[in-house]
Amino acid sequence: MAKKPKKAPAEGEGGEGEAPKSKKKLVVIAAAALLAAGGGGGFFVMKKRAAAHAEAEQAAQQPVDTRKTAVFLDVREMVLNLTPELGQDKARFAKLRIALELRDAKVEAEVKPLMPRVEDTLQVYMRELRATDLAGSAGLYRLREELLRRVNIALHPARVEAVLFKDVIIQ
The missing domain is CATH 1.20.5 (Single alpha-helices involved in coiled-coils or other helix-helix interfaces)
Structure with a gap:
């Protein structure tokens, strides 16, 4: 083409x-x-x-390391009598030392003035218990959970992260 x-x-x-x-x-x-x-x-x-x-x-x-910021506040040692078992006349006593785990020092400043309220709450509850309620690890676990619940109610709006046992002696 x-x-x-x-x-x-x-x-x-x-x-x-x-x-x-x-x-x-x-x-x-x-x-x-x-x-x-x-x-x-x-x-x-x-x-x-x-x-x-x-x-x-x-x-x-x-992971967030709570150990760096956590504050532990000791509660005054408590010696209290427990409710006697049915058919038992001998009084039973409990000696208890605990610490409260708080998130930081700011919460500690809020909680310290309210410690008498915390101690009262713990005393009233513990006096209702029997020695069999505290028997074994399950009993102590239930006690820890109940104390944590009651302490958080007493301290509201401040919050306690955990209740830690230092000494638990039942006699």
Whole structure:
């Protein structure tokens, strides 16, 4: 096949034919530059987010050590008589030393003025118990849970994390 010869443009047509082509090239180049700039900016933003997300995951995986911030507050030693068993005349006594585990020193400042209320709550509850209620590890576990519940009620809005036994002697 033979090529057809090109027509020579007329005087006014030459400039108009090339101008749309050069405008198209400029638009394509500008769009490519805009796309590259947007893509680069997006890449940096996503990389920064991914790094922040990785740091947050790493911090969440590390266990929080409560031993560093926990405060232990001793309760005055208590010696109290227990309710006698049915058919038994001999009085039974319990000697109890406990500590309260608090979240931090700020909570300790809230709890210290309320210690007489705590001691009263513990005394009243413990005098209702029998020696068989405190028998074995299950009895001490139930005692710990009940003391924690009653102490938290007495100290509300402050909160005790745990009740810890130092000495428990039943005679």
